[in-house]
Amino acid sequence: MTDATHGVGAATPGPARVSTNSPMRLALRRLMRHRSFRVGLVMLLLIVLLAWAAPWITNGTPNATSVRVRFTPPSLDYPFGTDNFGRDLWTRVVYGARVSLWIGFTVALLSAFFGGIIGVCAAWFRRLDSLLMRIMDALMAFPAILLAIGVSAVLGPQLSSVIIALTSAYIPRCARMVRASALVIREQDYVEAARISGASSLRIILRHILPNCLAPLLVTLTFVFAYAILAEATLSFLGIGTPPPHASWGNIVAQGRDFAVEAWWIMLFPGLAISISALSINLMGDGLRDVLDPRLKIEG
Amino acid sequence: MIKLILTRLAQAVPVMLIVAILTFVLMKLLPGDPAVLLAGEGADLDKVDALRRELGLDRPLLIQLGSWLADLARFDLGRSLFLNQPVAEAIVERLPVTLSLAMVAFVMTIPIGIIMGMVAAYWRDSWVDTAVMSLALVGVSVPNFWLAILAIILFSVTLGWLPSAGYVPIDEGLWLWLRSLIMPAAVLALFQIGYLARMTRSEMLEVMDQDYVRTARAKGVSELRTVAKHAFRNALVSVLTVSGYIFSLLVGGSVVIEQIFALPGIGRLLVQAIMARDIPVVQGTMLFLGFMFVAINVLVDIFYTVVDPRVRYD
Numbered sequence: 001m002t003d004a005t006h007g008v009g010a011a012t013p014g015p016a017r018v019s020t021n022s023p024m025r026l027a028l029r030r031l032m033r034h035r036s037f038r039v040g041l042v043m044l045l046l047i048v049l050l051a052w053a054a055p056w057i058t059n060g061t062p063n064a065t066s067v068r069v070r071f072t073p074p075s076l077d078y079p080f081g082t083d084n085f086g087r088d089l090w091t092r093v094v095y096g097a098r099v100s101l102w103i104g105f106t107v108a109l110l111s112a113f114f115g116g117i118i119g120v121c122a123a124w125f126r127r128l129d130s131l132l133m134r135i136m137d138a139l140m141a142f143p144a145i146l147l148a149i150g151v152s153a154v155l156g157p158q159l160s161s162v163i164i165a166l167t168s169a170y171i172p173r174c175a176r177m178v179r180a181s182a183l184v185i186r187e188q189d190y191v192e193a194a195r196i197s198g199a200s201s202l203r204i205i206l207r208h209i210l211p212n213c214l215a216p217l218l219v220t221l222t223f224v225f226a227y228a229i230l231a232e233a234t235l236s237f238l239g240i241g242t243p244p245p246h247a248s249w250g251n252i253v254a255q256g257r258d259f260a261v262e263a264w265w266i267m268l269f270p271g272l273a274i275s276i277s278a279l280s281i282n283l284m285g286d287g288l289r290d291v292l293d294p295r296l297k298i299e300g
Numbered sequence: 301m302i303k304l305i306l307t308r309l310a311q312a313v314p315v316m317l318i319v320a321i322l323t324f325v326l327m328k329l330l331p332g333d334p335a336v337l338l339a340g341e342g343a344d345l346d347k348v349d350a351l352r353r354e355l356g357l358d359r360p361l362l363i364q365l366g367s368w369l370a371d372l373a374r375f376d377l378g379r380s381l382f383l384n385q386p387v388a389e390a391i392v393e394r395l396p397v398t399l400s401l402a403m404v405a406f407v408m409t410i411p412i413g414i415i416m417g418m419v420a421a422y423w424r425d426s427w428v429d430t431a432v433m434s435l436a437l438v439g440v441s442v443p444n445f446w447l448a449i450l451a452i453i454l455f456s457v458t459l460g461w462l463p464s465a466g467y468v469p470i471d472e473g474l475w476l477w478l479r480s481l482i483m484p485a486a487v488l489a490l491f492q493i494g495y496l497a498r499m500t501r502s503e504m505l506e507v508m509d510q511d512y513v514r515t516a517r518a519k520g521v522s523e524l525r526t527v528a529k530h531a532f533r534n535a536l537v538s539v540l541t542v543s544g545y546i547f548s549l550l551v552g553g554s555v556v557i558e559q560i561f562a563l564p565g566i567g568r569l570l571v572q573a574i575m576a577r578d579i580p581v582v583q584g585t586m587l588f589l590g591f592m593f594v595a596i597n598v599l600v601d602i603f604y605t606v607v608d609p610r611v612r613y614d
Contacts, residue, residue, distance in 0.1 A: 143552025
């Protein structure tokens with residue numbers, strides 16, 4: 001492929017303009033052609049839009065109770081019905097999106113960040129490797145949800161402790177992924193060349209190793225995002241996650257569980273919201289993996 | 301071979317030690333003083349102090365860690381603050397429930413997940429592939445606690461086919477035992493089925509690009525035989541590795557499922573202990589599960605070496 005075949009992009013003058021064939025652009029173009037990535041992206045953007053517009057599209061008070069309208073089934077006034085305190089569930093579910101997306105995204109970002117640092121350090125400073133990786137192995141011995149339950153129990157029900165709990169559960173998974181990629185990259189000729197020309201460890205890591213680990217890390221990050229949304233919901237459902245009265249999809253389901261037969265709408269809609277969010281992010285993750293790193297294997 | 305197995309076992313020892321130390325540190329960070337909790341509300345300070353001495357909580361942390369590790373070596377996990385029984389006993393009592401649940405779920409997951417993945421790979425890019433993989437995707441996206449409630453409404457409340465809660469031990473009848481586990485196990489398995497199907501499909505597609513598959517096709521072996529004998533056999537190794545991991549995930553997931561279906565297993569013990577701040581039980585349960593997962597990993601790795609002689613550890 002030459003630039004000429006791409007028309008507009010190639011015709012744009014100026015040195016700052018990156019060639020249309022830069023790997024980044026190519027990947028982006030292939031991503032946008034990937035059907036499930038597109039579907040997932042549109043779904044997620046819609047959810048983010050709803051969460052952002054929450055004050056304008058809901059009554060704006062997720063915790064306002066009203067005894068007169070307890071257990072109202074879905075209707076025009078209350079699209080998702082009301083709960084046992086007469087709170088509007090549409091408002092609560094939309095505000096819950098803020099909590100869930102925020103926690104999921106923060107956890108994914110923090111795990112990728114710390115996992116990335118640990119993984120690269122383990123791969124580059126070989127003396128640290130076995131110590132770091134044994135600690136990661138020990139953390140990995142616990143399924144993520146169990147570790148999160150343990151840490152969450154220690155820290156008590158708060159938003160910050162949910163984030164810390166889930167992050168500590170996903171750091172080892174990111175670290176392993178990055179270490180595996182970094183181990184391959186450090187043997188490449190260009191790293192050798194950088195070392196011979198006197199580049200410091202820090203510079204090699206930042207300039208050569210990290211950028212080349214980004215693709216698998218990005219894919220992992222996306223799946224961690226989806227897992228974290230499910231895990232936050234699970235913790236909140238068990239009563240050790242987002243504390244009431246904060247609306248979180250997990251704790252609304254827990255609350256609706258007692259009335260699941262008579263007032264099915266309380267638990268139905270937040271559950272659907274969790275499923276749709278996780279689904280959209282997983283779809284994006286599939287697209288990213290297919291385009292960036294088809295051989296990558298993700299552990300949950 | 302023997303050397304490999306021994307190496308793997310030796311590698312597991314430091315991991316277990318770190319698991320033990322991590323659990324200890326985690327529990328030391330738990331808010332709430334066990335002595336105060338145990339003495340009950342409004343107990344006078346002398347009594348609390350006496351209890352603290354009795355529990356050994358007044359000693360330096362390192363000594364406490366040492367004695368906790370020494371107790372561990374004798375399988376002594378301490379006493380529960382509220383259950384009036386040793387933690388190890390409480391765990392052993394509840395272990396059959398959790399293992400039964402995980403086993404039934406495992407038996408559902410492995411064949412269904414593998415078959416789904418193979419079917420999708422065989423009819424790659426057709427509507428069959430899309431349908432099966434959409435199903436798998438839903439499996440990894442739907443929260444199981446929510447699905448559990450829906451299943452109870454449908455199968456217990458509306459149709460009345462299955463019990464909504466409770467566990468029947470296997471010696472009261474195989475059918476009754478299975479009946480009490482079918483629904484929780486199916487709900488628990490769904491995520492893993494989706495995961496395994498996705499994993500099997502990508503593994504199969506990778507293997508089907510290999511030269512030996514092309515050779516098989518070229519020499520006129522039927523497509524079904526190519527997929528079943530040449531491709532699947534080779535994909536099986538990594539699929540089997542994941543199955544140990546899947547079993548761990550099923551045990552981890554049972555913490556939530558036991559809670560919903562009121563199954564008296566280790567998961568329920570753990571969650572109740574967390575709510576009651578019963579620190580020895582939380583500590584013991586986490587540690588037990590951690591050791592179990594390390595052991596499963598070791599077994600899988602050893603099995604892996606037996607199946608695939610190319611595997612070597614450094």
